[in-house]
Each structure stands twice: as C-alpha cells, then as structure tokens.
Amino acid sequence: MLIKVQNLSYKFNDFTALENVSFEIAKGEIVAIIGPNGSGKTTLIKNIIGVLEPTEGSVMIDGKKPKEIRHKIGYVPQKFEFDKTIPISVHEFMSLEKCGKKGHDEKNIIEALREVGLEDVEEKQLGSLSGGQFQRVMIARALLHEKEILIFDEPSTGIDIAGEKTIYDLIKKINEERGTTCLIVSHELNIVNKYTKKVICINKEMVCFGAPEIVITKETLEKLYGSDTGLFHAHDHHIS
C-alpha cells in the first residue's frame, strides 16, 4: 500500500507540531522515523492512522484517506495503557477485533502466536506478560487480522537487548515474508541502519528522507539532536 504524505502540517492552538512534511512509502517497504523527543513523530503517526486530521496538506493511503482504509492498518504502541490487574486472557484480547461475529478459530490464534515465537500463552492473563511478550502479542494480533501496514511506536522501549533483537528480527521477517509495509519509530540509530531501507528524519519539519547510510550524517544528527551529542562518533564506530 502506498503511503503518500504531502505538505503535512499539524497545529493545535498556536503550537506547531509538524510543518510541511512530505514523503512517500511504497508497498512492502520498511521505514524508520527518527527525531528527538517532541519532534512530532507521534503526531505524524496519528495523522497517518487518521486519529488526527492534518491542519494543512494531506495523507493518502492507496489514494484514500486513512480513516477509510484504517482496518488495514495495525498499530503497536510504545506503551499499552491498561490496568494489569483486570483479568483478560491473551486469547480474549486477540479475539476482540472479530466484532459481531463468532470469535477467531482457536487454531489461527495459536498459529499467529507461534509465528511470533510465543507458545502456550493464549490462556495466560494479558497483565502477566513481560513487555517483550506483550509487544509480540500485539504483532500476532496484527498478523491474525492480516494487516497490510504495521506501525510500531518505539517497540523496544523497556525491553532488554535480547528482547529488542527478537522484536526487530520479527518485524523484518514479517516484512520479507508477507510484504507488509512497516513503519518504525525508533531512537536507536543502529537499529535503523540494520533493519530499515529508508529513514524519515523529522524535527517538527522534514530534515531528511532516504537510505540511512546516505542521509544519516553528522549534519543530520546535529539538526536533530543538537551539535554536541557525540552521537555521530558512536554511530560511526558501531557501523564499522
């Protein structure tokens, strides 16, 4: 599915969250969004999924407004806000989307969970899962409902290094095997380099867009994070 963002600006009251952002993502691409805190990454995602409407410009997915095509989008949030003491099983959580019809086939749910490396968790309480397991349940749910676009908002927040690798390997596998378009908000430049083909750099406005090895330069990082972060050396060192 082609995601086309054209001259997108989003303002509330006198505050400008995003200004004149444009890019295109082709079907099956895996793209990262990077930028400092408060740079408008989440606002951009909310515009792409249609929760927010652009003040100026447009977002089109396969020529349609996001709201019209939203059932094809899966979203894995950075933090899922819910009371962990509320008893809901993984199976029930994964079946929520089947509204008004019979629940999902037991076999499909088990298969989707197995695909993300989780076994024997369907009867477990959602609140008892670790952060990494929970993110994988969210991904399994997106697979179950055959979403064509997957959006991840900092999917490795609060997860250890091994768990982080599992999540990103999984995203790459889904992208390669299913051709799912994946959009990942991340702070980690190593991850961006290793797993994505393109990167969108924003700091309220578009800083750059392209292949990470080309567009992530010292100048780009200075524009994003300021002049004295030392990020480029660390980033450079890791790549070599």
Next chain:
Amino acid sequence: MIRALVSGIFVSILLGWLGTFVVTRKMSFIGDGIAHASLSGIALAILLGWAPIPTAVVLASIIAIIIYFLEKKTNISSDMAIAIMLTTGMAIGIILLSFYQGYQPELMSYLFGNILAINSYDMFSILIIGFFVLLILFIFYRKILFSTFDPIGAYLAGINIWIFDLLLYVSTAVVIILSIKLVGVILVSSLLVTPSAIAKMFVRSFKAFTWLTVLFSVLIISCGLILSYYLDLPSGATIILTGTGLFILAFLFSLVLKHKSMKTLKH
C-alpha cells in the same frame, strides 16, 4: 418486599455487568458523580409533582453526555468533569428543595434507599427501562469491550468508538438512577465497584470476570435486601455493608488460596 427483590435482582445484573467496564476504564467515580448530580432531577420532579425516576433518568443521561464531551472535547480530565457535574447537580437540587415547604419523606428514600418505597410503578419502570439497557449490552458487548480495552485498536478495526463510549456512559447513568430507590443517591456507586473488586480476585479471563461479577452483584443486593427487611435496617446501608462483608471474606479466602498455591509450588 417482593417488588424490591425483583427490582433489586434486575438492577444488580445490570450494575454488575456495567461495573466490569467501569472498573476496567478506571472511572469508578462516575457512579458517584451521576448519582449525586441526579439529585437536581429528583428535586425538580418532587417540586413539580412529576414522576421522579423517569425525570432523573432523562437528567442523568444528559449529565453523562455532558461529562463525556467535557472529557473528550476539552482538556478537562475525567475526574474534574465528574466533580464539576456532581457539585453543580447537588447545588441545583439543594436550591430547588429549599422552595419546598415542610418535610419530604420521599426525598429521604432517594437519599438513603428504602425498599418499602418501591411501588408497582417503580418496579415496572425499572424492568422496562432496564430491559433496554440489557439489550444494548447484549448487542454491543464486544464493541464496548474492544473500545474499553484498546480504543486505538477498536478505531483501526473500523469501530466508531465514540458511539460505544457514549452508550456506556448513558447506560451507566440510567442504571444508577434505577438503583437509587434501593440503595440511595449517597451509596449507589459502591455497587458498580464492589462486585468487580471481589470477582477480580478469583478469575483469569474477562468472560469469567463478567459472570462472577454479576453473580456477586445479585448475591450482595439480594442478601442485603433480605437482611434489611428482617432486621428492619435502612436498605442502602445494609446492601453496601453486605458487599463490604463479602469483600473482606473474599479477600481472606484469596489469601488462603495464595498461601496454599505457594506451599504447593515449594513442594
């Protein structure tokens, strides 16, 4: 007594079911807000000689809609919106009642609950209005549940979540008003929370949580009403204390269960 028991069992099913959503959304305070604010509707009905329950149902629904819009369309938080409506409704009710000359025994029934005050008209009002709420819960259960647990996921699944949020708010307001004569304005909100709090200790799925909450809700209201009748105690307070007693028993029982399972794990 029979009228009170029939009405009580019916509203307890609704209170229990709605309570699972209210507790999951962490909006337990809404019951208090709507019940207290509805005093203005009851006072208006008493002053003008109208039927108090239907008047309060209409007013409580309007209050619930205002709370919803204050929460969602302004930067006022949920507890602030509820607090504003609670105090405003109470204040209007007190002003209206100041125009009434003399003692008003019916008002005391609405404030503290009175099973003897439930007449046939009240019972049928509760059954008919409650039936429509039950129907809404049956038809839209999954959509309300999805919107409750994962609003963004529900939106992306194509659900207009605001419709189901609003339905939940209005249904909760209506059921609170239907329970007022049994439990009273001051104590009714506890019945939205206590059965869920007890059920949560023993279950692992939302389905079991809902069934057990409804069961505890029916048990609390039925036992409370029977105790209140035979011990000649105020119904509202007796029902609430029955709930609290059950909560304490359940808590102790859950501790014993936890201790036993720990012992089994050690062995």
